[in-house]
Amino acid sequence: MLALCRRDILLAVRSGGGFGLALAFFLILVMFVPFGVGPDRAVLARIAPGILWIGALLACLLSLDRVFQLDAEDGTLEALATSPIPLTGLVSAKAAAHWITTGLPLTLASAPLGYLLGLPAEGYIWLVTSLAVGTVSLSFIGTFGAAITVGIKRGGLLLSLLVLPLYIPTLILGAQVVTRAVSGQNPVASLALLGGLTLLTLALIPIAAAMALRANLR
Protein backbone atom coordinates (compact mmCIF):
# COMPACT_ATOMS: atom_id res chain seq x y z
CA MET A 1 0.00 0.00 0.00
CA LEU A 2 2.84 2.37 0.88
CA ALA A 3 4.58 1.47 -2.37
CA LEU A 4 1.38 2.19 -4.28
CA CYS A 5 0.99 5.52 -2.53
CA ARG A 6 4.61 6.42 -3.32
CA ARG A 7 4.20 5.41 -6.96
CA ASP A 8 1.13 7.65 -7.32
CA ILE A 9 2.92 10.61 -5.74
CA LEU A 10 5.95 10.15 -8.02
CA LEU A 11 3.69 9.85 -11.07
CA ALA A 12 1.86 13.03 -10.14
CA VAL A 13 5.06 14.97 -9.53
CA ARG A 14 7.04 13.72 -12.54
CA SER A 15 4.31 13.70 -15.16
CA GLY A 16 3.68 17.38 -14.48
CA GLY A 17 0.22 18.83 -14.41
CA GLY A 18 -1.45 17.45 -11.31
CA PHE A 19 0.96 18.89 -8.78
CA GLY A 20 1.38 22.50 -9.90
CA LEU A 21 -1.93 22.80 -11.70
CA ALA A 22 -4.10 22.87 -8.59
CA LEU A 23 -1.86 25.48 -6.96
CA ALA A 24 -1.90 27.69 -10.06
CA PHE A 25 -5.68 27.37 -10.24
CA PHE A 26 -5.99 28.34 -6.57
CA LEU A 27 -3.77 31.41 -7.10
CA ILE A 28 -5.70 32.56 -10.17
CA LEU A 29 -9.03 32.07 -8.43
CA VAL A 30 -7.91 34.18 -5.46
CA MET A 31 -6.54 36.81 -7.86
CA PHE A 32 -9.90 36.98 -9.65
CA VAL A 33 -11.82 37.86 -6.49
CA PRO A 34 -10.53 41.47 -6.22
CA PHE A 35 -11.24 41.87 -9.96
CA GLY A 36 -14.80 40.76 -9.33
CA VAL A 37 -15.68 42.55 -6.10
CA GLY A 38 -13.21 45.45 -6.10
CA PRO A 39 -9.94 45.94 -4.18
CA ASP A 40 -11.55 47.28 -0.97
CA ARG A 41 -9.56 45.71 1.92
CA ALA A 42 -12.53 45.63 4.34
CA VAL A 43 -14.76 43.76 1.89
CA LEU A 44 -11.96 41.35 0.94
CA ALA A 45 -11.09 40.62 4.57
CA ARG A 46 -14.75 39.85 5.29
CA ILE A 47 -15.14 37.34 2.45
CA ALA A 48 -11.57 35.94 2.61
CA PRO A 49 -12.36 32.80 4.71
CA GLY A 50 -15.14 31.71 2.36
CA ILE A 51 -13.17 32.49 -0.81
CA LEU A 52 -10.10 30.60 0.39
CA TRP A 53 -12.17 27.56 1.34
CA ILE A 54 -14.16 27.54 -1.91
CA GLY A 55 -10.93 28.06 -3.87
CA ALA A 56 -9.18 25.14 -2.19
CA LEU A 57 -12.26 22.95 -2.70
CA LEU A 58 -12.48 23.69 -6.43
CA ALA A 59 -8.71 23.26 -6.88
CA CYS A 60 -9.03 19.88 -5.17
CA LEU A 61 -11.68 18.88 -7.73
CA LEU A 62 -9.39 19.52 -10.72
CA SER A 63 -7.10 16.52 -10.40
CA LEU A 64 -9.77 14.04 -9.24
CA ASP A 65 -10.55 12.49 -12.62
CA ARG A 66 -6.89 11.39 -12.84
CA VAL A 67 -7.06 9.31 -9.66
CA PHE A 68 -8.22 6.14 -11.42
CA GLN A 69 -8.50 7.17 -15.08
CA LEU A 70 -4.91 6.56 -16.23
CA ASP A 71 -4.66 3.27 -14.36
CA ALA A 72 -7.99 2.13 -15.80
CA GLU A 73 -6.93 2.94 -19.35
CA ASP A 74 -3.69 0.93 -19.35
CA GLY A 75 -5.08 -1.97 -17.31
CA THR A 76 -3.08 -1.31 -14.16
CA LEU A 77 -6.30 -0.99 -12.18
CA GLU A 78 -7.35 -4.57 -13.01
CA ALA A 79 -3.90 -5.81 -12.01
CA LEU A 80 -4.09 -3.89 -8.76
CA ALA A 81 -7.60 -5.18 -8.06
CA THR A 82 -6.41 -8.79 -8.37
CA SER A 83 -3.36 -8.14 -6.16
CA PRO A 84 -3.43 -9.19 -2.49
CA ILE A 85 -4.14 -5.60 -1.36
CA PRO A 86 -7.85 -5.26 -0.46
CA LEU A 87 -9.77 -2.76 -2.59
CA THR A 88 -10.40 -0.55 0.43
CA GLY A 89 -6.65 -0.34 0.93
CA LEU A 90 -6.13 0.50 -2.74
CA VAL A 91 -8.69 3.30 -2.48
CA SER A 92 -7.16 4.66 0.74
CA ALA A 93 -3.67 4.66 -0.78
CA LYS A 94 -4.96 6.50 -3.84
CA ALA A 95 -6.80 9.05 -1.70
CA ALA A 96 -3.73 9.58 0.51
CA ALA A 97 -1.57 10.17 -2.58
CA HIS A 98 -4.15 12.63 -3.89
CA TRP A 99 -4.11 14.50 -0.58
CA ILE A 100 -0.32 14.71 -0.47
CA THR A 101 -0.14 16.02 -4.04
CA THR A 102 -3.07 18.49 -3.82
CA GLY A 103 -4.53 18.92 -0.33
CA LEU A 104 -1.22 19.49 1.41
CA PRO A 105 0.21 22.05 -1.08
CA LEU A 106 -3.12 23.88 -1.10
CA THR A 107 -3.08 24.04 2.70
CA LEU A 108 0.44 25.45 2.72
CA ALA A 109 -0.35 27.93 -0.06
CA SER A 110 -3.49 29.19 1.69
CA ALA A 111 -1.59 31.33 4.24
CA PRO A 112 0.20 33.63 1.73
CA LEU A 113 -2.96 33.80 -0.37
CA GLY A 114 -4.85 34.74 2.79
CA TYR A 115 -2.44 37.63 3.24
CA LEU A 116 -3.21 38.81 -0.31
CA LEU A 117 -6.90 38.93 0.60
CA GLY A 118 -6.17 40.78 3.85
CA LEU A 119 -7.26 37.98 6.18
CA PRO A 120 -7.06 39.28 9.79
CA ALA A 121 -4.00 38.05 11.72
CA GLU A 122 -5.88 35.76 14.12
CA GLY A 123 -7.30 33.79 11.21
CA TYR A 124 -4.11 32.24 9.75
CA ILE A 125 -3.48 29.43 12.19
CA TRP A 126 -7.15 28.38 12.00
CA LEU A 127 -7.22 28.65 8.22
CA VAL A 128 -4.24 26.32 7.88
CA THR A 129 -5.48 23.91 10.57
CA SER A 130 -9.02 23.72 9.16
CA LEU A 131 -7.72 23.16 5.62
CA ALA A 132 -5.23 20.53 6.81
CA VAL A 133 -8.08 18.62 8.48
CA GLY A 134 -10.76 19.35 5.87
CA THR A 135 -8.83 18.63 2.67
CA VAL A 136 -8.30 15.04 3.86
CA SER A 137 -12.05 14.47 3.72
CA LEU A 138 -12.20 16.33 0.37
CA SER A 139 -9.63 13.91 -1.09
CA PHE A 140 -11.44 10.84 0.22
CA ILE A 141 -14.89 11.98 -0.93
CA GLY A 142 -13.36 12.91 -4.29
CA THR A 143 -11.79 9.47 -4.63
CA PHE A 144 -15.24 7.97 -4.11
CA GLY A 145 -16.55 10.17 -6.95
CA ALA A 146 -13.63 9.10 -9.14
CA ALA A 147 -14.36 5.43 -8.37
CA ILE A 148 -18.00 5.89 -9.43
CA THR A 149 -17.18 7.63 -12.72
CA VAL A 150 -14.14 5.56 -13.71
CA GLY A 151 -15.99 3.63 -16.42
CA ILE A 152 -17.65 6.67 -17.98
CA LYS A 153 -16.14 8.37 -20.99
CA ARG A 154 -15.70 12.11 -20.41
CA GLY A 155 -16.92 11.69 -16.86
CA GLY A 156 -15.22 14.87 -15.61
CA LEU A 157 -18.33 17.04 -15.56
CA LEU A 158 -20.44 14.30 -14.04
CA LEU A 159 -17.75 13.82 -11.40
CA SER A 160 -18.13 17.46 -10.32
CA LEU A 161 -21.92 17.14 -10.19
CA LEU A 162 -21.65 14.03 -7.99
CA VAL A 163 -18.85 15.22 -5.71
CA LEU A 164 -19.73 18.87 -5.09
CA PRO A 165 -22.98 18.17 -3.18
CA LEU A 166 -21.04 15.75 -0.97
CA TYR A 167 -18.59 18.58 -0.17
CA ILE A 168 -21.29 20.79 1.38
CA PRO A 169 -20.87 19.75 5.07
CA THR A 170 -17.07 20.02 4.87
CA LEU A 171 -17.29 23.48 3.30
CA ILE A 172 -19.82 24.74 5.85
CA LEU A 173 -17.83 23.54 8.85
CA GLY A 174 -14.39 24.44 7.44
CA ALA A 175 -15.32 27.99 6.49
CA GLN A 176 -17.06 28.37 9.83
CA VAL A 177 -13.85 27.59 11.74
CA VAL A 178 -12.07 30.51 10.04
CA THR A 179 -15.03 32.89 10.19
CA ARG A 180 -15.41 32.28 13.90
CA ALA A 181 -11.70 32.79 14.57
CA VAL A 182 -11.70 36.06 12.63
CA SER A 183 -14.81 37.41 14.37
CA GLY A 184 -13.40 36.64 17.81
CA GLN A 185 -15.54 33.60 18.64
CA ASN A 186 -14.20 30.26 19.78
CA PRO A 187 -13.52 28.10 16.69
CA VAL A 188 -12.64 24.90 18.58
CA ALA A 189 -16.19 23.48 18.48
CA SER A 190 -16.43 23.86 14.69
CA LEU A 191 -12.95 22.39 14.28
CA ALA A 192 -13.94 19.39 16.41
CA LEU A 193 -17.03 18.84 14.21
CA LEU A 194 -14.87 19.15 11.09
CA GLY A 195 -12.44 16.60 12.54
CA GLY A 196 -15.32 14.27 13.30
CA LEU A 197 -16.57 14.60 9.74
CA THR A 198 -13.09 13.80 8.40
CA LEU A 199 -12.83 10.71 10.59
CA LEU A 200 -16.27 9.59 9.41
CA THR A 201 -15.25 9.89 5.76
CA LEU A 202 -11.94 8.12 6.49
CA ALA A 203 -13.86 5.21 7.99
CA LEU A 204 -16.78 4.87 5.57
CA ILE A 205 -15.77 6.27 2.18
CA PRO A 206 -13.14 3.58 1.33
CA ILE A 207 -15.82 0.89 1.73
CA ALA A 208 -18.25 2.70 -0.59
CA ALA A 209 -15.49 3.52 -3.09
CA ALA A 210 -14.35 -0.11 -3.12
CA MET A 211 -17.94 -1.20 -3.83
CA ALA A 212 -18.10 1.26 -6.72
CA LEU A 213 -14.78 0.04 -8.14
CA ARG A 214 -15.92 -3.56 -7.90
CA ALA A 215 -19.12 -2.72 -9.79
CA ASN A 216 -17.11 -0.93 -12.47
CA LEU A 217 -14.52 -3.69 -12.88
CA ARG A 218 -17.00 -6.52 -13.16
Add this chain to the structure above:
Amino acid sequence: MSLWEYANPVKFMALSGRILPFATVLSAALLLTGLIWGFFFTADDFKQGSTVKIIFLHVPAALMAINIWLMMLVASLVWLVRRHHVSALAARAAAPIGITMTLIALFTGAIWGKPMWGTYWAWDPRLTSFMILFVFYLGYLALWQAVEDDDTAADLTSILCMVGSVFALLSRYAVNLWNQGLHQGATLTATKESPIDGSYYYPLLVCIVGFITLFVTLVLLRTRMHIRLRRSRAVLAREASR
Protein backbone atom coordinates in the same frame (compact mmCIF):
# COMPACT_ATOMS: atom_id res chain seq x y z
CA MET B 1 -46.07 -16.63 0.15
CA SER B 2 -43.73 -13.81 0.89
CA LEU B 3 -43.27 -10.23 -0.22
CA TRP B 4 -40.17 -11.20 -2.21
CA GLU B 5 -42.30 -13.08 -4.75
CA TYR B 6 -43.22 -9.74 -6.26
CA ALA B 7 -39.53 -9.22 -7.09
CA ASN B 8 -40.32 -11.50 -10.02
CA PRO B 9 -41.09 -9.06 -12.87
CA VAL B 10 -43.93 -11.20 -14.23
CA LYS B 11 -45.68 -11.31 -10.85
CA PHE B 12 -44.95 -7.63 -10.30
CA MET B 13 -46.47 -6.71 -13.66
CA ALA B 14 -49.59 -8.78 -12.95
CA LEU B 15 -50.09 -7.32 -9.47
CA SER B 16 -49.26 -3.72 -10.38
CA GLY B 17 -51.56 -3.97 -13.41
CA ARG B 18 -54.41 -4.90 -11.10
CA ILE B 19 -53.62 -2.20 -8.51
CA LEU B 20 -52.96 0.62 -10.96
CA PRO B 21 -56.58 1.51 -11.99
CA PHE B 22 -57.67 1.64 -8.33
CA ALA B 23 -54.66 3.72 -7.31
CA THR B 24 -55.28 6.14 -10.19
CA VAL B 25 -58.94 6.67 -9.34
CA LEU B 26 -58.20 6.89 -5.61
CA SER B 27 -55.43 9.48 -5.98
CA ALA B 28 -57.50 11.59 -8.38
CA ALA B 29 -60.48 11.49 -6.03
CA LEU B 30 -58.43 12.28 -2.91
CA LEU B 31 -56.51 15.13 -4.55
CA LEU B 32 -59.67 16.68 -6.04
CA THR B 33 -61.50 16.41 -2.71
CA GLY B 34 -58.60 17.67 -0.63
CA LEU B 35 -57.64 20.56 -2.89
CA ILE B 36 -61.19 21.77 -3.60
CA TRP B 37 -62.04 21.45 0.10
CA GLY B 38 -58.84 23.24 1.06
CA PHE B 39 -59.00 26.01 -1.53
CA PHE B 40 -62.71 26.87 -1.58
CA PHE B 41 -64.34 25.60 1.60
CA THR B 42 -61.97 26.76 4.35
CA ALA B 43 -61.97 30.22 5.93
CA ASP B 44 -59.13 32.68 5.34
CA ASP B 45 -56.56 32.96 8.11
CA PHE B 46 -56.95 36.17 10.17
CA LYS B 47 -53.31 37.12 9.61
CA GLN B 48 -52.23 35.43 6.39
CA GLY B 49 -55.47 35.85 4.44
CA SER B 50 -55.96 33.34 1.63
CA THR B 51 -52.21 32.75 1.14
CA VAL B 52 -52.34 30.17 3.93
CA LYS B 53 -54.11 27.79 1.55
CA ILE B 54 -50.87 27.07 -0.26
CA ILE B 55 -50.05 24.64 2.56
CA PHE B 56 -52.37 22.14 0.86
CA LEU B 57 -49.74 21.85 -1.88
CA HIS B 58 -46.57 22.86 -0.06
CA VAL B 59 -46.69 20.52 2.95
CA PRO B 60 -47.56 17.29 1.09
CA ALA B 61 -44.98 18.02 -1.64
CA ALA B 62 -42.23 18.70 0.90
CA LEU B 63 -43.14 15.55 2.85
CA MET B 64 -43.02 13.46 -0.31
CA ALA B 65 -39.73 15.00 -1.51
CA ILE B 66 -37.94 13.64 1.56
CA ASN B 67 -39.82 10.35 1.79
CA ILE B 68 -39.27 9.52 -1.88
CA TRP B 69 -35.51 9.77 -1.28
CA LEU B 70 -35.96 7.38 1.67
CA MET B 71 -37.94 4.99 -0.54
CA MET B 72 -35.12 5.16 -3.11
CA LEU B 73 -32.62 4.36 -0.36
CA VAL B 74 -34.60 1.29 0.73
CA ALA B 75 -35.03 0.14 -2.88
CA SER B 76 -31.29 0.66 -3.49
CA LEU B 77 -30.38 -1.40 -0.44
CA VAL B 78 -32.74 -4.18 -1.58
CA TRP B 79 -31.00 -4.14 -4.97
CA LEU B 80 -27.54 -4.25 -3.40
CA VAL B 81 -28.40 -7.04 -0.98
CA ARG B 82 -30.83 -9.23 -2.90
CA ARG B 83 -30.29 -8.06 -6.50
CA HIS B 84 -33.94 -7.83 -7.51
CA HIS B 85 -34.17 -5.89 -10.76
CA VAL B 86 -37.65 -4.56 -10.02
CA SER B 87 -36.24 -2.86 -6.93
CA ALA B 88 -33.49 -1.06 -8.85
CA LEU B 89 -35.99 0.03 -11.50
CA ALA B 90 -38.42 1.26 -8.83
CA ALA B 91 -35.68 3.48 -7.38
CA ARG B 92 -34.97 4.79 -10.86
CA ALA B 93 -38.67 5.35 -11.47
CA ALA B 94 -39.08 7.29 -8.23
CA ALA B 95 -36.26 9.80 -8.73
CA PRO B 96 -37.91 12.09 -11.32
CA ILE B 97 -41.06 12.19 -9.17
CA GLY B 98 -38.93 13.12 -6.15
CA ILE B 99 -37.16 15.94 -7.93
CA THR B 100 -40.52 17.29 -9.13
CA MET B 101 -41.87 17.24 -5.57
CA THR B 102 -38.76 19.12 -4.39
CA LEU B 103 -39.36 21.77 -7.06
CA ILE B 104 -43.07 22.06 -6.16
CA ALA B 105 -42.13 22.56 -2.49
CA LEU B 106 -39.51 25.19 -3.35
CA PHE B 107 -41.77 27.12 -5.72
CA THR B 108 -44.94 27.07 -3.60
CA GLY B 109 -42.78 28.16 -0.66
CA ALA B 110 -41.39 31.05 -2.70
CA ILE B 111 -44.87 32.15 -3.77
CA TRP B 112 -46.00 32.12 -0.14
CA GLY B 113 -42.78 33.72 1.08
CA LYS B 114 -43.11 36.89 -1.01
CA PRO B 115 -46.27 38.27 0.68
CA MET B 116 -45.48 36.79 4.13
CA TRP B 117 -41.69 37.16 4.59
CA GLY B 118 -41.26 39.89 1.98
CA THR B 119 -38.90 37.75 -0.08
CA TYR B 120 -39.08 34.81 -2.49
CA TRP B 121 -35.90 33.30 -1.15
CA ALA B 122 -33.88 33.46 2.06
CA TRP B 123 -30.80 31.44 3.00
CA ASP B 124 -32.72 29.70 5.74
CA PRO B 125 -31.55 26.21 6.83
CA ARG B 126 -34.76 24.47 5.73
CA LEU B 127 -34.89 26.22 2.38
CA THR B 128 -31.21 25.58 1.81
CA SER B 129 -31.45 21.89 2.68
CA PHE B 130 -34.20 21.54 0.10
CA MET B 131 -31.97 23.11 -2.51
CA ILE B 132 -29.25 20.64 -1.45
CA LEU B 133 -31.75 17.76 -1.78
CA PHE B 134 -32.52 19.02 -5.28
CA VAL B 135 -28.80 18.85 -6.21
CA PHE B 136 -28.55 15.30 -4.83
CA TYR B 137 -31.50 14.24 -7.00
CA LEU B 138 -29.81 15.88 -10.01
CA GLY B 139 -26.56 13.94 -9.46
CA TYR B 140 -28.45 10.68 -8.99
CA LEU B 141 -30.45 11.15 -12.21
CA ALA B 142 -27.34 12.22 -14.16
CA LEU B 143 -25.52 9.06 -13.09
CA TRP B 144 -28.39 6.85 -14.32
CA GLN B 145 -28.19 8.62 -17.68
CA ALA B 146 -24.41 8.37 -17.98
CA VAL B 147 -23.77 4.66 -17.37
CA GLU B 148 -24.56 2.42 -20.31
CA ASP B 149 -24.69 -1.04 -18.74
CA ASP B 150 -27.97 -1.47 -16.83
CA ASP B 151 -26.63 -3.55 -13.92
CA THR B 152 -23.56 -1.37 -13.41
CA ALA B 153 -25.78 1.71 -13.48
CA ALA B 154 -28.06 0.16 -10.85
CA ASP B 155 -25.04 -0.71 -8.69
CA LEU B 156 -23.41 2.71 -8.94
CA THR B 157 -26.60 4.70 -8.38
CA SER B 158 -27.45 2.53 -5.36
CA ILE B 159 -24.03 3.19 -3.84
CA LEU B 160 -24.39 6.89 -4.60
CA CYS B 161 -27.84 6.92 -3.01
CA MET B 162 -26.41 5.29 0.13
CA VAL B 163 -23.46 7.68 0.46
CA GLY B 164 -25.65 10.60 -0.61
CA SER B 165 -28.15 9.85 2.16
CA VAL B 166 -25.41 10.07 4.79
CA PHE B 167 -24.12 13.35 3.40
CA ALA B 168 -27.58 14.81 2.82
CA LEU B 169 -28.32 14.14 6.49
CA LEU B 170 -25.00 15.71 7.52
CA SER B 171 -25.75 18.75 5.35
CA ARG B 172 -29.20 19.01 6.89
CA TYR B 173 -27.65 19.47 10.35
CA ALA B 174 -24.58 21.43 9.19
CA VAL B 175 -26.79 24.18 7.73
CA ASN B 176 -28.41 24.57 11.15
CA LEU B 177 -25.04 25.71 12.51
CA TRP B 178 -24.56 28.05 9.60
CA ASN B 179 -27.53 30.39 9.62
CA GLN B 180 -30.56 31.37 11.65
CA GLY B 181 -33.87 29.98 10.50
CA LEU B 182 -36.87 31.87 9.16
CA HIS B 183 -38.98 28.81 8.40
CA GLN B 184 -41.09 27.43 11.24
CA GLY B 185 -40.24 24.10 12.82
CA ALA B 186 -42.23 20.90 12.39
CA THR B 187 -45.89 21.37 13.26
CA LEU B 188 -47.36 18.02 12.30
CA THR B 189 -46.00 15.20 14.45
CA ALA B 190 -47.25 11.69 14.93
CA THR B 191 -47.00 11.80 18.74
CA LYS B 192 -48.64 15.11 19.69
CA GLU B 193 -52.10 16.40 19.00
CA SER B 194 -52.18 18.80 16.08
CA PRO B 195 -52.10 22.51 16.99
CA ILE B 196 -53.73 23.28 13.62
CA ASP B 197 -57.44 23.97 13.65
CA GLY B 198 -59.57 21.09 12.37
CA SER B 199 -60.92 23.10 9.44
CA TYR B 200 -57.39 23.15 7.98
CA TYR B 201 -56.13 19.88 9.46
CA TYR B 202 -58.60 17.48 7.80
CA PRO B 203 -58.32 18.79 4.22
CA LEU B 204 -54.53 18.81 4.73
CA LEU B 205 -54.60 15.16 5.77
CA VAL B 206 -56.70 14.30 2.70
CA CYS B 207 -54.15 16.12 0.51
CA ILE B 208 -51.21 14.29 2.12
CA VAL B 209 -52.84 10.89 1.58
CA GLY B 210 -53.72 12.04 -1.95
CA PHE B 211 -50.07 12.87 -2.67
CA ILE B 212 -48.97 9.48 -1.30
CA THR B 213 -51.42 7.60 -3.55
CA LEU B 214 -50.41 9.81 -6.46
CA PHE B 215 -46.80 8.81 -5.85
CA VAL B 216 -47.73 5.12 -5.65
CA THR B 217 -49.63 5.44 -8.93
CA LEU B 218 -46.78 7.23 -10.70
CA VAL B 219 -44.05 4.96 -9.38
CA LEU B 220 -45.95 1.82 -10.42
CA LEU B 221 -46.59 3.34 -13.84
CA ARG B 222 -42.96 4.31 -14.33
CA THR B 223 -41.57 1.01 -13.01
CA ARG B 224 -43.81 -0.83 -15.48
CA MET B 225 -42.53 1.47 -18.20
CA HIS B 226 -38.90 0.66 -17.33
CA ILE B 227 -39.60 -3.10 -17.22
CA ARG B 228 -41.28 -2.91 -20.64
CA LEU B 229 -38.42 -0.79 -22.01
CA ARG B 230 -35.94 -3.40 -20.89
CA ARG B 231 -38.04 -6.24 -22.33
CA SER B 232 -38.39 -4.51 -25.68
CA ARG B 233 -34.65 -3.85 -25.77
CA ALA B 234 -33.98 -7.53 -25.08
CA VAL B 235 -36.35 -8.49 -27.90
CA LEU B 236 -34.64 -6.06 -30.28
CA ALA B 237 -31.21 -7.40 -29.36
CA ARG B 238 -32.40 -10.97 -29.99
CA GLU B 239 -33.82 -9.97 -33.39
CA ALA B 240 -30.62 -8.16 -34.35
CA SER B 241 -28.39 -11.08 -33.45
CA ARG B 242 -30.46 -13.55 -35.44
